Amino acid sequence: MKLRQLRYFVTIVDAGSFSRAAQVAHVAQPALSQQIADLEEQLGITLLQRSARGVSATAAGERLYVEASAILRRIERLPEVVLGQGEEVEGSVYLGMASSLVSLLGGPIMGACRTALPKVRLKFSSAGSLQLAARIREQTLDLAVLFEGEPFAGCVRVPLFERRLFLVRRASGSVRPGSITFQELAGLPLVLPNPPNITRVVLDRLFVQAGFEPHITAETDLSTGMLAAVQAGVGDGILPLGGTDELPGIFFAQAIEPAVSLTAGIVSSAETPLAAAGEAVRDFIAGFVKKYLADHPVSGVESAAE
Template identity: 30%
Template sequence: MNFKQLHYFLTTVNKGSIAAAARELDIAQPAISQQLASLERELGGPLLTRSFSGVTLTPAGKVFFNHAIKLVDDLSLAKNELSAFFTQQESVVKVGMLPSIGNVLSMPLIAEVKSAHPKLKLEISTGPSYAVKSWLETGQIDIALTYEQEMNSKLMSVEPLIREDLHLVTSASPSNPEYQHLLSRDTIAFWEMSQFSLLSPSSKDALGRLIAHYEKLTGVSLQHDRAYSGQLMTGLRQVMQGEGVMILPTSAVFHLQESNLVKLLKIVDPEMPRMVLAATNKTAALNDASAKILSVIKQVVAKEQALNHWCGTLAFAQHVSYSTAAASGSLMSSCIGK
């Protein structure tokens, strides 16, 4: 017994004849007759009395008719539920971001997506800004979290997330006397950074280009004489060992600052802000799954900013209320001097 046989049986009974059922179902009469005959053989006896005027139910057919209705209804319900289930099966959204962004967003973003959208799977890749840009342009990722210096207006649709503050990151260890006089300070002027060996990326990277821009703007040349692998964690190890300083947002180092392993001084005179963007590829339509992930990204950015893990000013309206926001002030405020 199968759904087709049940469907043909009910249609034939409701229409009163095999010919009428064939017209309703838009199939040949012999096909219906064959299926009805197979059903009757399986059940062990005739369900319909056939005549020139049409069909009528036998006593056994009357009993089976009510069961057939229930069986078809149950099968239809199961089919609809399974269809909805399979259409809501796990969708994969691939997000690329820089290590500094990944340090603050990856874990809470994964947790929030798992909680709010259990049918969505989030895949995160981290790399330098130029790599993240390339991944988006070639369709290897769906969303890029990157900086305005990497924006390509012809290929990218962007949404600003946060105008982050850049800080000078130094060792917090008293065993590094070169930086001891900085431990009691919260800010540093751009020109003062020229006193220290700077671990900085090349101009291929968005941060390297931003630093070069401020050197040109201020006329101050910084010391780029220390070897830097370009790997964030390796550079931070060098900083903690007193081998140089770095220019970074708090998102990259808040965990080390909380452990008193590094000291952060906000760069002033001039300040060094930069805009963090969520970018998607214009050549591909934004699907529902990616739109949901973008919404979660904004929520997590706002939460981490409210926790002072990411110092800067939100670049979008945030309507979600967090208990941490009340403790740390407005969601839109910056953590000056952190």
């Protein structure tokens, strides 16, 4: 098995087609196809399945993709590890961020990091918190800024802040002011996030602990879909209060007691130490986020316990 074959294989899976992968890898498509055919013959298994929509990995191919990606990233980091940390940190860092945090922190973090660490190149991606935690464990990401209900297994974290969840309802004269107890949610029609979703994981656990099954009238992937369902009278949503700040008067948010919060943190693998560039980015983000939120307060966001 050759390193070149692994690199081509990962490129094909990322690109979703042989033709696009050939352009990215700057190699003729027949030569690319031959390398993959040789790799499949060596392993004695089919790694890629072809269809009219492109190319995707088989189950065995998915496993190889995870391992090959981790190997290639480690090789990419070798110069940084060998040379050590000089006067100025440099290298590439694969950074993931929870989709629900991108609009709040994505731009500020990338801009400030570029200024503070000019020789560090961030390779940025976004996904759900559960998906990002899996990628940290698979070592296809160096760092991820995400939400946790409880610490993810296989990850170490630096807590950044707590973000409280609120019951969001249509504004009307029938909605009483003040907070609402978690037990009172049992009698309400609820619009909740589709699983798998970290907010849903936390809520489902709390429903079980409270001893009742929620009345779920709808499920949605996005907070915008939840707000649309709430506005249409489908039910009440549970989400961060900050997501409704741009729609005053349309929605009414009630604090849930006792407080239901998610912890935002920056996590890395518990098994593989970060290289110097990864450590620098982690430490920079930890300090930057706390200062940024102090200067730009967000509803329902509080400092996290260390």
